[in-house]
Amino acid sequence: MPFTFNSDVQLRDVTLRDGLQLTGGLLSVERKVEILRSLLKLGVTDIELGSMARPDMVPPLANTLEVAEQLTDEELKHCWIWVATPRHVEKAAAAGLRNFQYCFSASDSHNKANIGRDTETSLSALPEAVAYTKAVGGEIQLCIATSFTCPFEGIISEQRIIDIANDPRTEGTSDIVICDTLGQAVPEQVRSLITRVREETPARRIVYHGHDTWGLGVANTLAAVQAGATLVDGALGGLGGCPYAPGASGNTSTEDILFALRPQWLTPEIFGELVSLGDDLLAELAEPNRSKAAQGTRSKASAFEWTFANRETTVS
Template identity: 40%
Template sequence: MNEFDLVLPSEVDVREVGMRDGLQLEAPVPLAAKLEMLEALVATGVRRIEATSFVSPKAVPALADADQVAAELARWPGVHWSALVANERGAVRAVDAGVADLEYVVSAADGHSRANAGRSTAEAVAAVGEIARLAHAAGGSLEVIIATAWDCPFDGRTPIARTVDVARAAVTAGADQLCLGDTIGTTTPLRVVQMLDAVRRACPGIPLGVHFHDTRGTGQANALAAVQAGVTQLDASIGGLGGCPFAPGASGNIATEELVYMLEESGVRTGLDLDALLVAARATERAVGHELPSSLYRAGGRSVPRALDAR
């Protein structure tokens, strides 16, 4: 066993996605409870929050109040807000509501693209240019999130070349930033770094984030591998909210408090406060009315030995 140095960046930039990816499959939460969640999330120190998505209220009733949520965001001027859109119509709505930093999902796998968005990957890519134009005209930016970047529940493994092609096409069409999504929580550390390497080679200079799910217990390990590979933009959801409706009991997104704990205790600054995250998880649990999957939250902040807290 040779000596080994774990090389990590000095800081990372966490994006909180609980308000969108976390809530989208929940029973609709009243606006007042969402604002309590937001208040608690802002208090954690997080600098980037995915506020909502501008999609069909029929498809996602939990986020039917996107305009009302957007109207409240000016309360918290220090935060960088973004919103997800599913098409050009959504982009117009978002910009009109005052959110110009957009996220747009393209599924790298056709099977998931058709099931999720009703069109092929190529058709989804074709919309990037117009959505980017709308964002840029409003003074904002466009991040393309490549869903099923590693695996698809219908098509199986996504070839690296396929995800790379989507990344390259998105950037060519005007995307300012990319994010790779492990939509069904199946990827593993080696595949994470292989994919990151391939996408970076294809899209040099384009900021690249990661979006992991913890469905099979590998989410934090994948995040660690990504951070070792130099990624500094990571999505996470308060309390691990965001489970797949087709896998009851399975964990959803990686939990923000677990990511922050792992990184901060490994010397990587996140700017987020662990105690405030546990308060925000409590507000989230109240809002959704059921237990959250996060192990750290369930273990309880206070069971972290005092001497650790006092560090």
């Protein structure tokens, strides 16, 4: 029997938000729009286009709303924006955005470092953010950072995540995003928590957001999918990290996740174009490309259809 892949899982590319947070280089509005449209054209269904974080705190994301204003309504349907307050939702909605990722940390210490308030304060403000979202016909995700470990408090208990997910104030959120912010989780931890979220909390789409700090990004993503996640996050070339989480490194690579999941739209030719897009961006930002799959395409094993010994001349 031929091997089959799970075609029901979608990838959200987070290059333009989480991917850019730690970069020294800044991208223009025009360049960000170009990258976003290239990803959509290749087949990526969901894109995190930026953040409402303070521009002075995260300069690479300062032009997020300007990017949104350049997009069509159809393009905006595929885009998510990171928010942390009801006011963020209100301002992003005014720019035409309708998909919001309301994020706070399971640990107070990281939430204070990242957002400037404790977790309870963030949770208490969520119903107002949901109300703004519903008023514009949008969708809002419950995004829980440091779902496994915190750089200041260590291991986070599974029950802490379950309790947040079951809190009545999260009612109205369409998805729940479970984040391995530091990339310190292992597959069995991911499988266990995602399973409990699926079985013990209100029915929502489960999203997994992982980092590859300890080399288990793809393995953890696949464990999340096996446990019930149907949307997973990745960034081109493994770019990214959290400026307020010491020890965090890049996101799990978009290229590596797609090579592992093999969605129906992904052909070797499209994959080559995706790799080229990542190569060009990482070179532009003077950042290393951490994608193992991108490295694999350079193999001279020409009998394997996913390699591109002559990719520069055969893939547009």
